[in-house]
Amino acid sequence: MIESTSAATSHRATEILSNVRELCDPLLREAISSLPEPLRRMGGYHLGWWDADGTATPQPVGKALRPALTVCSAVACGAGPPTALAAAAAVELVHNFTLLHDDIMDADQVRRGRPAVWTVWGIPDAMLLGDALHALAVRVLVDGLPAPTATAAVTRLETTVIEMCHGQHADCRFRSGGHVDVEEYARMAMGKTGALMGCACALGALCAQSEPPTVAAMDTFGRELGMAFQFVDDLIGIWGDPKVTGKPASDLARHTMSLPVVSALGSGTEAAAELATMFGRDPGTAAMDTARAAALVESAGGRQCAQQLAERRVRAAIAALADPAAAADLMVLAGMVSRRNH
Amino acid sequence: MIESTSAATSHRATEILSNVRELCDPLLREAISSLPEPLRRMGGYHLGWWDADGTATPQPVGKALRPALTVCSAVACGAGPPTALAAAAAVELVHNFTLLHDDIMDADQVRRGRPAVWTVWGIPDAMLLGDALHALAVRVLVDGLPAPTATAAVTRLETTVIEMCHGQHADCRFRSGGHVDVEEYARMAMGKTGALMGCACALGALCAQSEPPTVAAMDTFGRELGMAFQFVDDLIGIWGDPKVTGKPASDLARHTMSLPVVSALGSGTEAAAELATMFGRDPGTAAMDTARAAALVESAGGRQCAQQLAERRVRAAIAALADPAAAADLMVLAGMVSRRNH
Numbered sequence: 001m002i003e004s005t006s007a008a009t010s011h012r013a014t015e016i017l018s019n020v021r022e023l024c025d026p027l028l029r030e031a032i033s034s035l036p037e038p039l040r041r042m043g044g045y046h047l048g049w050w051d052a053d054g055t056a057t058p059q060p061v062g063k064a065l066r067p068a069l070t071v072c073s074a075v076a077c078g079a080g081p082p083t084a085l086a087a088a089a090a091v092e093l094v095h096n097f098t099l100l101h102d103d104i105m106d107a108d109q110v111r112r113g114r115p116a117v118w119t120v121w122g123i124p125d126a127m128l129l130g131d132a133l134h135a136l137a138v139r140v141l142v143d144g145l146p147a148p149t150a151t152a153a154v155t156r157l158e159t160t161v162i163e164m165c166h167g168q169h170a171d172c173r174f175r176s177g178g179h180v181d182v183e184e185y186a187r188m189a190m191g192k193t194g195a196l197m198g199c200a201c202a203l204g205a206l207c208a209q210s211e212p213p214t215v216a217a218m219d220t221f222g223r224e225l226g227m228a229f230q231f232v233d234d235l236i237g238i239w240g241d242p243k244v245t246g247k248p249a250s251d252l253a254r255h256t257m258s259l260p261v262v263s264a265l266g267s268g269t270e271a272a273a274e275l276a277t278m279f280g281r282d283p284g285t286a287a288m289d290t291a292r293a294a295a296l297v298e299s300a301g302g303r304q305c306a307q308q309l310a311e312r313r314v315r316a317a318i319a320a321l322a323d324p325a326a327a328a329d330l331m332v333l334a335g336m337v338s339r340r341n342h
Numbered sequence: 343m344i345e346s347t348s349a350a351t352s353h354r355a356t357e358i359l360s361n362v363r364e365l366c367d368p369l370l371r372e373a374i375s376s377l378p379e380p381l382r383r384m385g386g387y388h389l390g391w392w393d394a395d396g397t398a399t400p401q402p403v404g405k406a407l408r409p410a411l412t413v414c415s416a417v418a419c420g421a422g423p424p425t426a427l428a429a430a431a432a433v434e435l436v437h438n439f440t441l442l443h444d445d446i447m448d449a450d451q452v453r454r455g456r457p458a459v460w461t462v463w464g465i466p467d468a469m470l471l472g473d474a475l476h477a478l479a480v481r482v483l484v485d486g487l488p489a490p491t492a493t494a495a496v497t498r499l500e501t502t503v504i505e506m507c508h509g510q511h512a513d514c515r516f517r518s519g520g521h522v523d524v525e526e527y528a529r530m531a532m533g534k535t536g537a538l539m540g541c542a543c544a545l546g547a548l549c550a551q552s553e554p555p556t557v558a559a560m561d562t563f564g565r566e567l568g569m570a571f572q573f574v575d576d577l578i579g580i581w582g583d584p585k586v587t588g589k590p591a592s593d594l595a596r597h598t599m600s601l602p603v604v605s606a607l608g609s610g611t612e613a614a615a616e617l618a619t620m621f622g623r624d625p626g627t628a629a630m631d632t633a634r635a636a637a638l639v640e641s642a643g644g645r646q647c648a649q650q651l652a653e654r655r656v657r658a659a660i661a662a663l664a665d666p667a668a669a670a671d672l673m674v675l676a677g678m679v680s681r682r683n684h
Binding site: 035036038039097098101104105123124125127128129130131132134135136138139142143147148150151154155158159161162163165166168169172 | 377378380381439440443446447465466467469470471472473474476477478480481484485489490492493496497500501503504505507508510511514
């Protein structure tokens, strides 16, 4: 799964992401500027626009994949990119609101290679910024769409937020121990990652005034792609190059119950038994031998399982598209998700 | 300020609150029921419907003042109560979302005489429930109103949430020490308490299809009343009877920077100097002599100041009403807020 994609497709994906970022940026900056201080300053820091002291950063952080899905979905449904910019910005704001809250819950100190907001300003302010970005997302969506589309879009976005809360609850439960099987893991990933990518695509279709079956098909495309994204993320978390990913440590060092691990632990092999013992130790007192653990996950079939499930989800995503020819950019993004290495 | 109101007015206020609660209850229960487990169970616990194990509670908790403001504002603007129920439920859900998050930030272990959600299910689940209630509030509002009203209502509600985040940020800052004057305190209270009560009333007017000047007047009424509510709350926090308030300890024991304290500390009196010394001690190591502190706040004029400012705010609220005769129930609620003892 983690292999170099054809240079042309990779170049086109970068181009799409960069174009959408440029289109959405003014709307996002206007939204963040409307926040009272210090929420404005914290929000711009989290979005990678400036340092904690307000100095502008040289380049943007984050992939902006979700806004790209919204804009490309609208285009695939026959609308122009400007129609979908408010929805794209709203999805990006919801994504960032959940990142802020998840980082607190998971005690993750690093976000996109920089100190997480809660480590800089403290937990209360990071919670409040998350709440404010959630509110801002809804306001941007409502302000940027005609009333009937706005109400349908808001209902869909907030239903997605509730599904994400449920997914994050399951993820927290998995982190605190107990048995997890591949099916439970997939359900959690659907809530945590699939739901918002599905919503991103569905909103693009809504903005294009598509009929309900098309909106549903775009939702399925995004959800399946989101699952693939998560499974590839899990593979990168173990076998990715820290220099490329920007993530400081292997998921294994933190005892993260990712798909390869869950699959390996459920394999009934000898490797699974040894892995279970390693995962059973207190991460605070015994450092994980991550090279050994990665080898065990691989020999227990966890790597192959995650690769196969990711590929299956990408195929299911593409199968959901009624007219793949009209969705060329979505196909490029799907290819990027399945072959990315960071 | 804390004196018994006339029995008839007090009876009428209780009646209004109980009627509105009964009208809103089905909508709130339907909304909470739509949440996936365990968010549904936690939500119903927080709203006082059942215990942590799911056993139904004998009587409701919480005053439901904000939904009453929404419904009575709609009635004052010439509409029937059913028109405003979705907005009333949405305001109550936002109020509860902020309580859940504030209790985490403030480390408040007791909410309405029962263990706060975060002490029962942990901080991550309490954060997620808050996020889910925020999403649910918006969904209820959009689902229950015609599209053009819904979009105006959602924009107003989310603008209010951002103002509340800013108010809570200031409150957290005050808690962590540093000088606060009466003006700064009033600004914080406007964000934390006034904004949502103003929004509650404005949404009632919006649901009644009122013109912008009427909506603005109702917003002012609610904001001024909300400030009075907060100032009376501060008085109760020091001089209220714990048996009546259900709050375990005086605000003074927790070094809370409430209006009487802020006013007393800024009085330039000898009592202020002694009080400042008492507030300067670490609450973890030296227990506050709350009787002595209360006497100092009073002799430094803090009690009188809070009483006067609360009365002024109630008068300003009533002055904002274009037609007090049409707003009889709002006048009753204003009387209750200014004379309550819990």
